[in-house]
Amino acid sequence: MDEELQSGVIYEPRVLWDVARQANVSVLSPGTNQIKFSKYNLRNGGQYPIELRQMLIAPVGYTFAEYDGQHDPPTLSTGDYGACAAVLQKSSIMISVPNRQHYALEPLQISTWLQEPTADVSMRYSVSDPGASGLHGVNRWTFDEDRCLILPRNAACTFQLGPLLQQPDTNQNGVALASLAFYEDGVGHGGSRDFMRNSRARMVGPLQLHTDANTASYPFQAADGLGASAQGDTGVEWPGDTQLTFQDYKHQEVARDGYNKVAGFSVAINQINFDDQILGSALANASTGRMAPVSLRLPCRARCDAMSQEWWWRDGAPLALVCPTLTPALVYRLPEPITLHKGDHLEVEMQSPGGRTFGQNNVFSIYQMGIGFAGYAAIRG
């Protein structure tokens, strides 16, 4: 840690993210629709260079991970579109930094990229609901060893969760819970002093529902047409009950006499009741569906009150897109990091098939995919 400080450069986590949406498209052949992610959202708008090391891709805004749970493999001609995985498995992507770096000159099939293991343990059965979202429900970013966040004395971090994208049919208020934690590294190297590590944690209130998922204030939209009810309970973008605040962080201060090395953060979403309620609802074939993790449609943001004081990513990133260590998103480590200087941007294009009607639920699908690039801002000053 001393060496890093002496070098005069310290690092803060950063994620550039965007969600591409392909709505109101009739049935088309795969690969004929081209979507450009917004280069403004994939731009380094801060004042420090960002080194991007990992890429995350996930379908964003779906209630179910599989809609056509009755048939495996799907039997209907459109059945393969009943899984949100189709968004990924039938899509290709191209990444470039204009005039500098190209990951491919032609779009590459997403499913062929070498993925890192990040998934939650699967739940194909349980006591009451056969399609629960996952066993542990945790999302985590363990920072790279050489890019930990070095926090000055008396500085603190905050992590804030937004309201949840609204749910179909029934009011799901108060049933999904969240817990947040930052982890700090100790100073030992294998001896008993390694026990002297610290975390700052808070079990936050139940996630609130957004009053209207289609308003401009929400960072992304529902993808499956199941978010039509208006039974939400808040229009507030960042409810106070679902935050680990700077004060929470400082109240858990332990005796320390200098800098602290923040090694990562975790967000656990307990959606047991949430899954049970939706799977037990009147929604067509809900009992045989498979729930998507809430982290795929839960906005979040984080920052610390020292150094740059900038938000680590543009407000409202889906939680799964900012947690490259444990996440339901697909995660790829870039073979060569991409460095974006102030004002630089990425150009990302995706080719995908058009929207389809999901087999059993008769829900019109909208192909909506989120992309995130995780890395670190290098701050000198």
Place this chain on the structure above:
Amino acid sequence: MAHDEQKIARAIQLARDNIQRGIIREPRVYFDEVAMPTSITQIAYVDTDVFRNGEEYPVRIHAITAGIITDNADDNSVDERQIQRIGMRIMAHDHYYMQREFTPLPLWQTKCVAAAPALSFGQSAWQLHAPFVYSSRDSMDIRAQINSTPDVSRDVTFAMTGIGMDSMRPYFKADTVTFTEADAPSPFDPENLRNDGDEPIIITDVTVHCGADAGSNNPQGNIRQCDISIRQVGNGTQAVWMNGAAGTDDLCPAILLGLTTGRALVHEFPGEGLLWEPGEGLRIEFQPLNAAAADATIIIGIGIIGTIEVR
């Protein structure tokens, strides 16, 4: 591929060095099974005599594993997602590790252990933190049991893989036992696990699989139904790797061995892990975080995984 060859060469070199220096490294598993209290204001804790290095050599602690176990014939009798509603804290030498408040167990998870869904329910796979030397004519004393009587039978398989120290060829040793009743420990056939060759084997991986009830239509196994005890016969310390509370007969819930893939929640200690000198240990406490988890039928298996270093 080059990376794998480097790993193999390093493992063999390490084993050779250890032999020359007279060092034996062998896995250790400290475990307990804790029933949740029936009130959210109560605390349950492990047997502190178990979570202690009771041997005369240091133990390097690598990870903590946890999972909801079941002892009912109905595989789904206890919802394993209840692990999300249980808080844990860890204390040693009057210090709390990480956090003095009870932190939901999922927040302790540091590692992805998800296997393919087809296998995930029945298997625990463990890539050993330090491989051990399996000498010529060595064998394994493995015992297992299942926790409830199946309608027909359940197969439990133990397997381990390694590399020949001289030939560098891969070895795969495995045996299967069929169980028809609960709580009846049965040994695996040591002949199937014996090193019959003339070179020592560096064992790198251990896998346990608990199959489905042969009378069930669901082919998915359930690792939560199985307990196992492992001991090397020949080289090594001759001690059972597992160290459990009185009455467990050192039969450890097999879910706790899923450090690489399986269904356990795995918290890996950063860096090289903790060093337990003889007599050192820690205390782990649990608290249900809401009423649904305040249920004595929820039994959490908790394990500490380490490697003893005998000189």
